Amino acid sequence: MSDAAANTQVPVTVLTGYLGAGKTTLLNRILSERHGRKYAVVINEFGELGVDNDLVVDSDEEVFEMNNGCVCCTVRGDLIRIVGGLMKRRDKFDGIIVETTGLANPAPVAQTFFVDETVRERTRLDAIVTVVDAKHLPQRLTDSAEAAEQIGFADVIVLNKTDLVSPEELAEVERRIREVNPFATIHHAVRGNVPIGEVLDQGAFDLTRVLAHTPDFLTDDAHEHNEEVRSVSFEVSRPIDPEKFNAWIGALLAQQGQDLLRTKGILAYEGEDRRFAFQAVHMMADGDFVGPWRADEPRRSRLVFIGRNLNRPALRRGFEACQVAA
Amino acid sequence: MSTAAADHLLDTRGIRTELGAFVVAAAFDRGGTAAFALGDGTVRLLAGDAWQSVAAHDGAALAFAADVLADGFLAGGDDGRLVRVARDGGVTEIAAFGMKWVEHVASFADGKTQLRACAVGRQVHLFDAAGARLKTLAHPSTVTGLVFDARGKRVVASHYNGTSLWFVASKSDNPRVLEWKGSHTAVAISPDGDAVVTAMQEKALHGWRLSDGQHMRMSGYPGKTQALSFTRSGKWLASSGAEAIVLWPFGGSGPTGKAPMELAGADGILCTTLACHPQHEAVAAGFSDGLVILADIGTQRILPVAGTGRGPVSALAWSADGTRLALGSETGFAAVVDFSRR
Structure with missing residues (x-):
């Protein structure tokens, strides 16, 4: 996509998190801050706490399954409609914030941005921001699958209510988050006091920046058959053969897409001076060139998986086999 | 074709203007006045060659149609209001629905029946000509399309997993539900009332024949279909969403297993909206x-109405007598072209 097209696309921030984690407090904080920007806000829990904004859309989360033979390809039809409606007064706001209900799985929201052409043309998913409660998160992670999924999907995590826990508890909560998703940016907060610049306009779904800070970790190749949400990342140094990569990742997503929450990568294609950004949500994949490699930058390809039942050795061998012959 | 040649009708028989906001819909009232509903919440009325701007909604207008009375329009907006906009510019609120958007409006009027309808979330509300609410019809998910049949006996609503047909005079209020899994995003009913067709998220159309319950599947669109329009005779269903006007044959045994007729094909340019002529077998179509253009279906001849470069066409409407065509674009261009014999 050209830079011009990217500039006219409205950034969309998805705000997820359990009921009581502080989503609405954060939202009101964002909206009341004097930043000179206007946001259209799509909410689902109107009444829990009022949202003070000119442009609030009350929506029912209406998820449907695409008739494309892919069982996990669920989409938010209400969002498609709302984005279409909002585009009729595009000049009245700078961005869209979508709040999801507490127990919502973020996948249908994210997949909507892959599936619908109008939504894709006119908006870009800026970041999935998950608000978690420092005090109650450990319990949530133990008793529900959705809590781990909301963390697994996140580009940005607001770790809220840090004043209610001890430094040791805070460190433990952060460790639990990192166990699930080592790639998200974590911000500590009390009553949602995160500067707007740390949450909105992150360009986080455009992964260049995220992957540039991928932590080095975990070299053991133990294959855990693990129902917990975990992540793995790989880096290879020889250029990638696009045909091999597409064949491998296509088959992998088709077979294991249900277990893979997020897949993100920056790839150095052979004979190409631009970086290729790849991303997927479950089986829905997308990719585009995102600007040239810097002259001083090693052209190494990185790929990250967040999901369940990740077979590290198999994934590593698969990715390594996508390189051009040495 | 040069733009000068393509603009010949617009130049010689058109009244045009720049309205400065997204043209959401165009309509003629039952008395023949043209008007446009815009993304800035205004309705622009055209009287002779004078334009009048009426503030109808605080937000965007989302739906627009002729009102049941001869001299005015029905408008729905994202401010949750259903209003009547009279030809003289007067605005009367018929109903207000708070935070919910009024996304679709429809009306029916003949000698004895006058009905107004609007869709708000999962509900369709019916009103009489005086503005009294007659009934509220509930659906399993948000209503995405709303249309009366040609006799005003039934109102048809599309939603997730199918459509619901309601007899408006029924005491029991149980709809006939036509099921097909998926997200249906627009609906049309044939002039004889026997075929209901929806546009689907998966870039296909789905149809039901009411007399025998048969399903019809029409696919192959590169884009999503936003506009569905039956010709006057009901022999053809015109649809947007392809690099041409796609016309499915509904005469005889129906479209199943047949190839559609394609008119006014253009590489890489999608048909964005269309409207069949109310009298003849012809269709007006707008492109991205x-x-x-105006296409005669019998002869397959194409008549250019307005040239390129004024933004994707977002609104088309014929006057009831078929002599005038109103057109509007996403970037605020609007015109009314007169086709009457001179």
């Missing part, structure tokens, strides 16, 4: 590059 701004081109508006």
Whole structure:
């Protein structure tokens, strides 16, 4: 996509998190801050706490399954409609914030941005921001699958209510988050006091920046058959053969897409001076060139998986086999 | 074709203007006045060659149609209001629905029946000509399309997993539900009332024949279909969403297993909206590059109405007598072209 097209696309921030984690407090904080920007806000829990904004859309989360033979390809039809409606007064706001209900799985929201052409043309998913409660998160992670999924999907995590826990508890909560998703940016907060610049306009779904800070970790190749949400990342140094990569990742997503929450990568294609950004949500994949490699930058390809039942050795061998012959 | 040649009808028989906001819909009232509903919440009325701007909604207008009375329009907006906009510019609120958007409106009027309808979330509300609410019809998910049949006996609503047909005079209020899994995003009913067709998220159309319950599947669109329009005779269903006007044959045994007729094909340029002529077997169509044409289905001849370069065409409407065509674009261009014999 050209830079011009990217500039006219409205950034969309998805705000997820359990009921009581502080989503609405954060939202009101964002909206009341004097930043000179206007946001259209799509909410689902109107009444829990009022949202003070000119442009609030009350929506029912209406998820449907695409008739494309892919069982996990669920989409938010209400969002498609709302984005279409909002585009009729595009000049009245700078961005869209979508709040999801507490127990919502973020996948249908994210997949909507892959599936619908109008939504894709006119908006870009800026970041999935998950608000978690420092005090109650450990319990949530133990008793529900959705809590781990909301963390697994996140580009940005607001770790809220840090004043209610001890430094040791805070460190433990952060460790639990990192166990699930080592790639998200974590911000500590009390009553949602995160500067707007740390949450909105992150360009986080455009992964260049995220992957540039991928932590080095975990070299053991133990294959855990693990129902917990975990992540793995790989880096290879020889250029990638696009045909091999597409064949491998296509088959992998088709077979294991249900277990893979997020897949993100920056790839150095052979004979190409631009970086290729790849991303997927479950089986829905997308990719585009995102600007040239810097002259001083090693052209190494990185790929990250967040999901369940990740077979590290198999994934590593698969990715390594996508390189051009040495 | 040069733009000068394509603009010949617009130049010689058109009244045009720049309205400065997204043209959401165009309509003629039952008395023949043209008007446009815009993304800035205004309705622009055209009387002779004078334009009048009426503030109808605080937000965007989302739906627009002729009102049941001869001299005015029905408008729905994202401010949750259903209003009547009179030809003289007066605005009367018929109903207000708070935070919910009024996304679709429809009306029916003949000698003895006058009905107004609007869709708000999962509900369809019916009103009489005096503005009294007659009934509220509930659906399993948000209503995405709303239309009366040609006799005003039934109102049809599309939603997730199918459509619901309601007899408006029924005491029991149980709809006939036509099921097909998926997200249906627009609906049309044939002039004889026997075929209901929806546009689907998966870039296909789905149809039901009411007399025998048969399903019809029409696919192959590169884009999503937003406009569905039956010709006057009901022999053809015109649809947007392809690089041409796609016409499915509904005469005889129906479209199943047949190839559609394609008119006014253009490489890489999608048909964005269309409207069948109310009298003849012809269809007006607008494209993503701004081109508006009139296609005669019998002869397959194409008559250019307005050239390219004025923004994707977002609104087309015929006057009831078929002499005038109103057109509008996403970037605020609007015109009314007169086709009457001179």
